[in-house]
Amino acid sequence: MESAGLSGVGGTSLGVARARAWESRRPDRLFDDPYAAAFAAAGGTGDGTPPAPGPHRARLAFHVIIRTRFYDDYLLAAAEAGHRQVVLLAAGLDTRAYRLPWPDGVRLYELDLPEVLTFKERVLTGRSAVARCERITLPADLREDWPARLTDAGFDPAAPTAWLVEGLLVYLTAEEAALLLTRVGELSAPGSRSSFERNNAASMIAEGDRTGIEEYASLWKGGLGQDTAGWLIDHGWRTEVHALSDVAASYGRPVTGGSLSGFLTATYTPDDRTPQ
Numbered sequence: 459m460e461s462a463g464l465s466g467v468g469g470t471s472l473g474v475a476r477a478r479a480w481e482s483r484r485p486d487r488l489f490d491d492p493y494a495a496a497f498a499a500a501g502g503t504g505d506g507t508p509p510a511p512g513p514h515r516a517r518l519a520f521h522v523i524i525r526t527r528f529y530d531d532y533l534l535a536a537a538e539a540g541h542r543q544v545v546l547l548a549a550g551l552d553t554r555a556y557r558l559p560w561p562d563g564v565r566l567y568e569l570d571l572p573e574v575l576t577f578k579e580r581v582l583t584g585r586s587a588v589a590r591c592e593r594i595t596l597p598a599d600l601r602e603d604w605p606a607r608l609t610d611a612g613f614d615p616a617a618p619t620a621w622l623v624e625g626l627l628v629y630l631t632a633e634e635a636a637l638l639l640t641r642v643g644e645l646s647a648p649g650s651r652s653s654f655e656r657n658n659a660a661s662m663i664a665e666g667d668r669t670g671i672e673e674y675a676s677l678w679k680g681g682l683g684q685d686t687a688g689w690l691i692d693h694g695w696r697t698e699v700h701a702l703s704d705v706a707a708s709y710g711r712p713v714t715g716g717s718l719s720g721f722l723t724a725t726y727t728p729d730d731r732t733p734q
């Protein structure tokens with residue numbers, strides 16, 4: 459995927475920003491991202507005016523919009539419950555550090571590829587954006603040794619963490635996704651929470667017909683596969699599944715035509731496991 463600002467997998471963050479820009483223009487918006495249109499414009503992907511997307515593109519954009527609000531709610535609930543350490547793995551052009559009403563004492567880490575974070579800082583600095591929590595950005599390839607970077611930056615594995623892995627796993631192989639989530643577990647104090655997509659975006663789209671979304675689909679590597687919830691349970695996480703159709707309906711945006719996709723939220727409870 460290529461655009462004026464970012465290319466390859468980093469460029470997918472611009473597609474997400476563009477969907478958030480469209481949503482932010484709606485009178486009945488589910489969130490307001492005041493920087494999304496600026497990212498899209500700087501990246502050469504438009505100014506937030508919705509084009510007439512094809513059916514698959516529209517479904518992807520719908521998924522992005524519902525998940526944005528879902529993860530907003532998830533993160534704020536974790537903060538309300540006392541979690542003051544937040545880690546966004548593959549933060550992309552996420553602006554939750556700037557737009558959510560965080561309680562005092564939240565320290566939020568954003569990890570993504572160096573070129574994505576450089577692009578993001580350029581746009582945010584140009585808009586004089588001010589974070590509403592302590593924000594720490596860490597350029598890293600999430601297939602490599604990112605835990606060392608995180609702990610060097612002050613992350614405390616003994617404190618409960620709210621992890622968000624939004625829109626990343628599908629761009630990793632099963633082995634890379636399992637390694638990433640294993641590391642999340644190793645860095646998690648009991649009671650830590652995590653959330654991400656239930657199964658990969660490819661499950662939303664019929665195999666073989668990816669018209670209009672080729673630039674994303676060509677980068678998909680499958681992620682953990684279909685049983686992400688089972689993997690989490692086996693690795694010490696108490697897991698809840700949230701169907702996209704239920705979540706969307708709860709926001710007054712019912713899904714038309716059905717959807718297999720959705721989200722997982724999980725709490726790290728390693729001591730609940732039956733001894734082998």
Ligand SMILES: C[S@@+](CC[C@H](N)C(=O)[O-])C[C@H]1O[C@@H](n2cnc3c(N)ncnc32)[C@H](O)[C@@H]1O
Nearest residue numbers: 468470471474548549550570571599600624625
């Ligand atoms: C679809 S975007 C989602 C971004 C963000 N979570 C959001 O929803 O706005 C996917 C993100 O994953 C990041 N990414 C993919 N592979 C990565 C890797 N190996 N290391 C770090 N970041 C990666 C890309 O740079 C991109 O920002």
